[in-house]
Amino acid sequence: MAPAVAFPTTDSAALTDFVINQGNGVKGLSELGLKALPKHYIQPEGERVDNSKIITNESIPIIDLSNWEDPKVADSICDAAEKWGFFQIVNHGVPVGVLDRVQDATHLFFGLPAAEKNKYSKDHSPSNSVRFGTSFSPQAEKALEWKDYLSLFYVSEEEAAALWPPACRDEVFEFMKGSDVVIKRLLQVLMKRLNVNEIDETKKSLLMGSVRVNLNYYPICPNPELTIGVGRHSDVSTLTILLQDEIGGLYVKGRQGDDSWIHVPPIKGSLVINIGDALQILSNGRYKSIEHRVVANASQNRISVPIFVNPRPSAMIGPLPEVVANGEKPIYKQVLYSDYVKHFFRKAHDGKATVEFAKIDA
Ligand SMILES: CC(C)(COP(=O)(O)OP(=O)(O)OC[C@H]1O[C@@H](n2cnc3c(N)ncnc32)[C@H](O)[C@@H]1OP(=O)(O)O)[C@@H](O)C(=O)NCCC(=O)NCCSC(=O)/C=C/c1ccc(O)c(O)c1
Ligand SMILES: O=C(O)CCC(=O)C(=O)O
Ligand SMILES: [Fe+2]
Numbered sequence: 537m538a539p540a541v542a543f544p545t546t547d548s549a550a551l552t553d554f555v556i557n558q559g560n561g562v563k564g565l566s567e568l569g570l571k572a573l574p575k576h577y578i579q580p581e582g583e584r585v586d587n588s589k590i591i592t593n594e595s596i597p598i599i600d601l602s603n604w605e606d607p608k609v610a611d612s613i614c615d616a617a618e619k620w621g622f623f624q625i626v627n628h629g630v631p632v633g634v635l636d637r638v639q640d641a642t643h644l645f646f647g648l649p650a651a652e653k654n655k656y657s658k659d660h661s662p663s664n665s666v667r668f669g670t671s672f673s674p675q676a677e678k679a680l681e682w683k684d685y686l687s688l689f690y691v692s693e694e695e696a697a698a699l700w701p702p703a704c705r706d707e708v709f710e711f712m713k714g715s716d717v718v719i720k721r722l723l724q725v726l727m728k729r730l731n732v733n734e735i736d737e738t739k740k741s742l743l744m745g746s747v748r749v750n751l752n753y754y755p756i757c758p759n760p761e762l763t764i765g766v767g768r769h770s771d772v773s774t775l776t777i778l779l780q781d782e783i784g785g786l787y788v789k790g791r792q793g794d795d796s797w798i799h800v801p802p803i804k805g806s807l808v809i810n811i812g813d814a815l816q817i818l819s820n821g822r823y824k825s826i827e828h829r830v831v832a833n834a835s836q837n838r839i840s841v842p843i844f845v846n847p848r849p850s851a852m853i854g855p856l857p858e859v860v861a862n863g864e865k866p867i868y869k870q871v872l873y874s875d876y877v878k879h880f881f882r883k884a885h886d887g888k889a890t891v892e893f894a895k896i897d898a
Pocket of ligand 1 (some may be wrong): 672689746750769773845846848849875877881
């Protein structure tokens, strides 16, 4: 349904007012039925997805977790984390009903009237841990991204019950809780290769001391080839567990070191796992957080739901003692994780540049 207001989309103040201040987001823009993309969303050529750079003869690993006891499974997980930084898991134990329900709830939330969603915007949200927004960091970006989001930082069950939007609260919580076992198992396996044999309370808060769940909405775009859904970035998490719908559009940087990109094909019931910067730093570069981005789409509204498993904000992160015990030279220093995340959030997406924040100067 088209909103009641129309305005010249060349007027930056009017566009900001409509998209950001009134909470219509890019979904509202999309529903105006625009014939052309507003200039604010036109990305420089290097930031758009160039079809000639997409390679189809490689794909990220798909790992079947039905048999956790099999040492080959653990090996495939660690190999994928070292070589690819990205893999898909199937037979992971999170019921398909849980995945379906959180996807339905995501559509329900974004389908709410703008004024309802805007109650959770930066200016109106009752808490910093709930934020409805658009693009990534609009105040820092030269060109905006074609995406709206709801970001939910998990503090406690009580806070979630009180503050998360009722349209999706229970389903997000169910997805988060339902993924707990697989997250713990993945971390256990990944730690073992780093000579960490037990995840005690200290390690727990370092590896999984905080969780953020985002609901991403990429509405139909009039000129998808000129813009981007999410620009090239690596996540700042320890691990990300991503649920994508059946539409596709996520691309991961290829391993060649050139500017090649690999599509992550949707597989019903699967979850995409990627290593984040925090685990790259903790593992002293052994596990890799890989750049990825999302294209916009001309004909379908896409959603995705990443769970970002992170260190506790107050944790100092740096190469784990177990990793450098053998004399390996640390390439990262100790940084306060919340400083690292603030650095990430305050700039536009810029590929792998965030990790420089933690590098030891050569
Ligand atoms: C993030 C912080 C530091 C926020 O603390 P807080 O006290 O609220 O700081 P703040 O000063 O209000 O926020 C700092 C700025 O971050 C930005 N920001 C805060 N939350 C968000 C958010 N959810 N999404 C985007 N920007 C945000 C804003 O720019 C804030 O400035 P302002 O707009 O309020 O002026 C705190 O919650 C923390 O330490 N968290 C640690 C765990 C964590 O959240 N880790 C991040 C995992 S997310 C991750 O790995 C990837 C996320 C991602 C990737 C691509 C996208 O396109 C995208 O949208 C998101
Ligand atoms: O939508 C996707 O498939 C990926 C989104 C993403 O990379 C993110 O939210 O960090
Ligand atoms: Fe991401």
